[in-house]
Structures are given as structure tokens and as C-alpha cells.
Amino acid sequence: MNIILFDRDEINGSTVLLSGHRAEHIINVLKSNPGDPLRTGIINGPTGISTVQQTSGTTVELLLGAHTTAPTPPPVDIVLALPRPIMLKRVLAQVATFGIGRLFLINSNRVEKSFFSASLLGEDKIRQRLLAGLEQAGDTLLPQVSIHKRFRPFAEDVLPKMATDYQEMILAHPGCQFNLGELLPPPLKGRILLIIGPEGGWIDFEVSLLHGHGVRPFHLGPRILRVDSVIPSLLGQLDLLRRL
Template sequence: MNIVLFEEEELERELPLGDERAVHVLKVLRRQVGDDFDVGLIDGPRGRATVKEILDTGLLLGFEWGEEEPELLPIDLVVGLSRPQTMRKVLNEATTLGVRSIRFVVTDRGEPSYAESKLWSTGEWRRHVLAGVAQAFTTRVPQVSWGMSLKEAAAELAGRECRLALDNYEGTVRLAEACRGSGDLVLAIGSERGWTAAERDFLRSEGWTLAGMGDRVLRTETAVVAAVAVARELMGRA
């Protein structure tokens, strides 16, 4: 992890030795009493923590904070629910790239039971998000939701300035040419088997534009990374 993240309520408590963050500080960073390291307050500022004591049960830390982190990019993702191993990659990589929100939707070609996966029901998903935050050396966490329909997600995002759905077959514009300079961008990526004709018709009827990134068929997680990377370039944030 490039930065060690904390919830606000943890700051006054001992960090247990069994916590993966304590293991990282002692075994990977090799910090001793008096040493410091990079820390972040989730959705707050970055700073430095100093190891004050190493007890039999945990670490006592002192914190000094800097300025608040900048807001996340105005990019909202809609992703068709896919296998849990695919969703783990999307959670991590999309967070690392700085998107503002991710909505995982049930699609016509997706397996409905994916919404009941332990990834979601146990809260495991948040671990992958925080790993992406730490990788990016920041503190901002995107909003994540799952299990809604495509229609519900489209209704929530109806007011966004530019809404694009990636599609290999009927994309009418290149992603790199769409919505350049837009203040807000929504990107929809289908599940592992793509959109159905009915879903394409629905998206177009709701004012979405079908866009493509070439003729190669990408995995869902690869399409997410590639599309957000292009969007960052369009926004001058590459």
C-alpha cells in the first residue's frame, strides 16, 4: 500500500498488531519508535503518522494532517454485474483511476445471482475500493452501489451532461471524440456478454450515445480501465 488509510474513529485508538496496516508498517516499511510514514484520513486529508510506542498488543500513533485532497473526477460508471473476480478488478482499478461513482447493474445477459455474491453481502467490496485508494496515494472514496436495474441507474443519472454506453457493434462515435470538454461524464459498460438489442434501444431512447473504442472485443474490466483512461485524457487529467 502506498499510503496507510484510517477511519476518523480509529485515530485515538491503538492499531492492533494483527491489523494488516500494522503488519505493513512494521514488516514492509520497517518503522520503529520515532519513525513516520504516509497516512490518509478516508475522504479527508493526507498526512504523516509517527510511531510513538510499539506495545505487545498494537501500535500507538500520532498524526499530523495536511490539506484536504481534491475531489474525485466527475466520471460516473455504470457496469453490468459480472463474475465476482471481474468485479473485484473493476472496483480496484476504477477507484485507482479516480471515478466519482460506480453503479453495478443487473443486465439482460448478466447472471442475476451475481448481485447476491459474498463480495457484496459481506462488505468485501469495500476492501478492494480502499486498496485502489491506497494505490493511488489519495484518500477519496467513490460511491458504490449494486443490484439495481439498468433503468434505475439511467434514471438516477438522467441529468448528467454527457452519457455514453460502450458498444462494439452499434457505437456511432469514437469515445475519444465524444463529449470533449464535458463537465460531467457517464460511462456505461455492459456485462461480460455485452448489451442486448433491447438495452441498446432503451439507452438511445433515454438520450445516451453508443460509443466505441475500436473493433477489438475487450473484457469488462479491461474496457473499464481503457474507457476511464480515455475520459481522463479528454478532461485533461491523464
């Protein structure tokens, strides 16, 4: 945990009383004492430095310093064919760690229907995993997650309405002509929508429907990566293309 996060409505005057995993981390991992400074952040708000005021066995009271460093909205959103729960759990923390604006979890022919009944898709569970990712990254901006149980309405209605938000909408798909660097020669500017398929890949119908709505495909090379390897690899590459 590289930042202690709390909601604005947890603030009481100039203090915050923490319990649960945040207090445990401060007491048992950081072993902080009264007077010690801690990096803190208001969820979806600015970061700052606070001071440990007092600790009990299970709670920590923080005295808030100025929180003035506003977070930077990440320039990437992801559309992801809903992965199996164990993978989704990792991916939620991962996307928050790397920083994305929105995560659209969508259906696709090769997504198992049962994945949509995963308890992990509850709003609280999603939030908890995203917060774990932000606590790792040191950021405060929660990605907005939405769930789309039907592929076609997503591709035909939702996607076209938001197409103008993006500089490019791109799709990872094996066997197509260009790699990412060829599709988006540096320096990369503007907002990107990155679309990532299910284990086993998209079916042709899906690729051609997305292509028809302005999505451009690129290949990942000859190796077959799991989604929890694809996401950090591609987010790393997009970040690099902005800096070249």
C-alpha cells in the same frame, strides 16, 4: 500500500492505534521505526503526514500530523453490468485506484442471476476492496457503490433523475459509429457517466432504452477487451481528454 488510511472515529486525541493489515504492512513491508514519517489519510477526508510513535509485534501507534490536503472528487461515475465475482473483485479495487465518484452495479440480460448472490457484494467486502484500491492510489475518497437488481427501473427511473448531474452519459458498445474521441472531442469538461456492459454485450433493447434516455454510444475498436481492461483504458482516455 501508498497511504495508510483510517476512519475519523479511529482517531483518539492525536493518535491512531492500528492493527491488522495496516500494522502488518508498516512493520513487515515498510519496516518503519518509531520517528519515521508515513503518508496517512482520513477515509473520505484529507491526507497528511503522521509519525510512527511505537510498534509492538502486531500493532502500530501513529502520532497524527496536520491533515489538510483535501481530496479532489473524481469527475467520472460508472454504471457497470455486474461482472462475475472474480472480475468484480478486481474492478472494485481498480475503480478506487483510478478514482470515480459512484459505481452503479446493474443487471442486464447477459448478467448471470447468480452473480447477485456473490458474498463479495456484502457492504464490508465491497468497502475492503475499495480501500485496497485507495491504499494503492494514495487517495481517501471511497466510491459510493449501489446495486440495482433490475435493469428497467434503473434505466427508466434512476438514470433520468440523475441525468442533469452529467455533461454526457456515454455507453461502450461495439459496432456504432463514433469512437470516444469523436463522441467527446477535447477538451472534455464536466462530469461523465460511463456505462459498461456485460461479457457478451448489451442486447438491442437495452441499448435503445438507454439511448432513449440521452445516453450516447461509442465503440472501442476491433479488439475485444475484458472489463478489467476496458475500465482502466477508458478512465485513462477520459482523463487524457480533459488534459488536451
